[in-house]
Amino acid sequence: MNAYGTLLKKLIRFTNIKLTNLAEIVGYDTSYISKWCNKGKLPAAKAAPNVNKCLADVFAREIVAQEDATLFAAEFNASGPYDESSISSTIFQLLKDAYKRSYEDTAENPNMSGLTAPRMLLWQLDIKNFFVTELPQMLKCLNEPCHILCTMDICGFLPDLSYEARHTNHYNAPVHIKMGINPERRGVDHSYIPKLYYFLNNYNDINFDFYNNSCMDYMNLFIVKNCVAVQCALDKDYRISIAHIITDISQVNSLYQKINSEFTLSRLMIHSSDSEELFYNGYRTEFYAHNSFQIMVTRGFEFLLPAQINPRLIQAARNQGFDESMAQLVAHLGITWEEIFEKGEIDFYLLKTNLLRYITDGTIYFADVVYHMSVEERKEHIQHVLELVQKNPKIRFFIIDDECIPNSEYLFQMSVYNNKRKLFLKNMEHYTTQCGPSFYTIQNESLISEISQYFDTLKSESFCNVYQSEDVFRFYEKYGTMIDRMLSIE
Template identity: 30%
Template sequence: MQNKFGDMLKKLIQFTNIKLNVIAYHIGYDISYISKWANNTSQPTKKHIERINDTLSSIFAEEIIHKDYAYLFLKEFNIHEPLPTKDIQRFLHTQINNLLNNAYYCSHENFSHSQSNNDIILNSTTIVGRTNIYEFFCHKLAPIINKITPKLEIFITMDILTLLQQKKFFSFLDCCNLTDRQIDIHIGCNLSTLANSDEKLIYSLYKFLNKYFYVNFYIYEDKFFNNSNIFLVKNAFAIQYSLHLDKSIDICTFINNEKIINEIQKRISDTFFNSPIILQPKKEIILNSFHPFFYLNKNFTIFITNGFEFFLPKKSYLKMIDLCKQQNLTDETIASLKNLQIMWEEQFEKNPISFILPELNLMDYIQKGKVIFGDLKYQTTPQEREEQLSYLIQSMYKNPLIDIYLMSQQENVNDINYYKLSYYSNQKIAYFKKNKYLLNKYHLPIYFLKNSLLIQKFDMLFSKFKQTNFVHKYTAEKIENLYLANKSLLHRIMESQYHT
């Protein structure tokens, strides 16, 4: 067994024959750092090791699958678990991640970090060429950004939809610590670009917000600052850039003069905050005033990733209300729960509503039964989940306008493409809701869509979901037959997880 991180890393590199520049590209470090790690002359910092190991595991697992080395890998690294028949890449990712983490924490060498990325101090400079600029952002700026605590605030005057088409611009975020501090990014959106965008680009925006789940994005209409060409990290540095014809950054100047930064900061922040905001993160929904207003509309599209918190049996609501009282939650939360129960019974028995659920998220709920409502976190029992499925089937028979769509997983499951961002729309009002079980105090769980065009675009996106060949519509009869055929299996799955 390897007892040093460098030894394990070198063995994986040699086994897969991956070039160091490929690894460097994906994890955002210079090749010289990878070489030092593999030779045990340096070591990643503990602060970033989880992200680095997760990325390394993805790279190595993908290469092993590509070369059909899976069985050889088990033998070479003395792993005695059998190779699964499904999702082999995820299995390999887990095994490699365990090897790297164990090797890292078993290492007993004391490494000096005096020359590490955290100690980089940059002087004002100009960078020319998009490749050099990309490397500058990932290798020079990201380490500086990682030193800023407890709150990081970034202003970017460029159109977010244009940047998403550039692919590489936001790669610097992959090199940043996103989880244990507040990160607010203020960025522009060109409404003309939004109006002309297709479903593919809007889906890229959804996946972007989903991927950088721990960042609070504030998106503004950019008409007052779209020619400013500024990237500003508050109280730290500014970058002024020029654009090529294809809208990629061609030349940029890094500025760290405190007086100049303060001047830029004042002008840019004032311009942003006086611009119409089209997507706004919030700490919470004002339940008692918002929910009745939202649910009194007549047509709904709901994309659910946080657990299927609808069609709960009456006794579940009563238990949730008791739990609110035990936890001394507000009267507003209790009143809103009661209102929601009534609205489900009255409104949704006759109004059209479309639920879209990713298979993996639905399976996650069947196993864990976690419901989030305001500040309340509630885990349903297996019996309640069975009653909920029965209630859903009865409601669908009663109201044929209720549609259930189930999305099969098309991509390998990892933290990037696992759906964590739910969408709720009544065609006039819309919001995204993050899974609160994954958040901490730094992360705002709600995105309100404040622009009718943006709502229209996301409504169209999720409507298009229903027409793709990897989304299947389930009638009440089909759900009932599926439920009855698998009732015993589902019950065992729910019971095993509930008692874990």
């Protein structure tokens, strides 16, 4: 805790004044004063003298009223006289000195400087460092749920962000960001869809909601509620050329309130969700009411399972502490997929590394249930796949050689489920870290169409190999012995 927070907390305890009364007199919300006391935050530099003077007057009045002037002098090493005016002057000087020490300490700490130091960033390196390094570190210091607004399109103003070294921050509290999507930019940038997908994968521990930003893109604002705001100037290529860092909390929250109302009026495009929401709003039921699917699996392979696995998955749901509704969901999904596999048109996109990992460790993710397939169950699974593709030639596999894609180990954390009318992403990393959303649902038809088209273009890429029904049999004839040997090792 900094010197200012320690002193302020000590004065509050000494006078036994209620935080709500203090907040009302000083003119700040109790949450701000609590953060000054407990979380290393400081009043804005311009407001600090008035805040400290008001605090000093309040504490001095309480000390005199409680006849604790002599005790105050002993506790805080103060000298007389002991009238209200003198005590107020003493406390004001104590607060002023503590604020100065804390401000200087914070300015020397790059992880916290943005919380208290307003400034102008003029160079690309400084701007990139703020968004990629400094801002995440600032968020990491917060201990309460964090709400952020960004009117700008992330894929436009930081085009290379998704390809940087992996985002590895672990926040103390959930982070929820409302962000803009620019429909016009999507139309001219053919790499937009993979950029957006890679971005969500890289930041899979953050909850994003994306909105159509046609009415607010020009505002160029990034706002962290109760913390900091960034006003940006963009060049002709939509890159940030100047960033003005605003740290006055009253200004930050006024901006937040105004811009949040703009988001409320904008169309939601991508929504962070969980399994319960998907179930109760009928999204899952509607999704499976079709017969044409594009599915990209990034962890395990929970499809084309033999029927005898279903009761074990239901029992696993109960064993893992889910309520009976999850067991019913697992049972329902098992039956639904059996029906779809018989006649449905399904394109599976599988990562080569994930396929090998599944063969060796056998972990699948069925709904929210994590299940470890035994060696015998995996063998049964393989045989069942061979039988199904023979019966239904409309099941195809597209194997992506992800070793040919730079940084693929963290760019493919989310599985994609698409029936070309409804589409959702499943955040596989959530089941390991319990951070970020379980799912993202795509709420916009044109965006679903663009993603569907992107999957179609993947088929012609050099790193993607297609396996029709007869190809699957030839593949197994060629590599079946190796697969059996890999399984026998376990």
